[in-house]
Amino acid sequence: MDSPSQTNVDRARLLITCVDRPGVVAAVSQLLYEHGANVVDSDQHTEPDDLRFFMRLEFDLPGLQERLAALEEAFLPVAQRFGMEWRLAPAARVKRMAVFVSKQDHCLQELLWLWKKGELAAHIPLVVSNHPDAREVVAPFGVPLHHIPVTASTKPQAEAAALELMKDHQVDLIVLARYMQIVSADFIERCGRPIINIHHSFLPAFVGANPYAAAHARGVKLIGATAHYVTAELDAGPIIEQDVHRVGHRDAVADLVRIGRRVERTVLARAVAWHLEDRVLPHGNKTVVFA
Structure with missing residues (x-):
């Protein structure tokens, strides 16, 4: 468990909830790749009762603080296409x-x-x-x-x-x-x-x-x-x-x-x-x- 002083300032967490359908993981991964982000941890789960999809990604992006707003703006079309509820949080923000x-x-x-x-x-x-x-x-x-x-x-x-x-x-x-x-x-x-x-x-x-x-x-x-x-x-x-x-x-x-x-x-x-x-x-x- 990272302490505040140990947390990578270029690391962020992306949390996603949406209806499960083909292409969700691919679209998210492609967007992060295009922006130069490196995924370091990924978890996902689909609820069998209502096919609700949940995902948590941790990724590193050099210069995250300066590039976060642009990344959020670029992610909006992906989120809208899949009807996502999502949140992007810098790991260093304690x-x-x-x-x-x-x-x-x-x-x-x-x-x-x-x-x-x-x-x-x-x-x-x-x-x-x-x-x-x-x-x-x-x-x-x-x-x-x-x-x-x-x-x-x-x-x-x-x-x-x-x-x-x-x-x-x-x-x-x-x-x-x-x-x-x-x-x-x-x-x-x-x-x-x-x-x-x-x-x-x-x-x-x-x-x-x-x-x-x-x-x-x-x-x-x-x-x-x-x-x-x-x-x-x-x-x-x-x-x-x-x-x-x-x-x-x-x-x-x-x-x-x-x-x-x-x-x-x-x-x-x-x-x-x-x-x-x-x-x-x-x-x-x-x-x-x-x-």
Whole structure:
């Protein structure tokens, strides 16, 4: 995983979605060849249900920054011919990520540690929390924490304050790292940015606030975590990543929580990294992930 300082300034990523038909790959490859680009990585997938085609290309183009606009203009006729939804992103353009957290900081610490080690290609200009507890966690990383308390009566004002911070810091992505507040549909709509959440169960099983107790009561043998995009429907957005861990009859609820935290932080870190590297293409209520 490239850190911002290691990313090739002449490398770009092209993401494409369209109806599958002959000639799509050939047309894209020919255009890039004509402009002197060298494809270094290519992934593609066709959904069998609706024959929707997905493609992710990484390519190097000398002088990319100066030539990007011309390349985008040249690509337009190809995109129109095949009815493509597409996006061209310079790999060196590192996304700005805000992390929201409450009292449990294990996911936050994982993200900050990976970021500090150069293993998470992001800028983290701020952390937002409805509690002050995480201030000591973020301080050694040099990231400011903005404490925005939330109550039932102040929720609209709190969300408005958070939205203003997102605008001020030009945030591209919000990550809910065990942020124990339900973000409203109004916040999601006004935010206009992707929001990734980690849910501490293997969705759609055991939704709600206390899934480990519910899982223990059910006597499950596998517990897990789910990272997904946030939509207006609670815990029902497109899933990016999931993982599980085996448990047994000797494990108490506290054991499930402890084991689950390990799963949560790795699942969230993978989902965030894939989004930052433009590896996730939403498709309705699902995703195609070129990991």
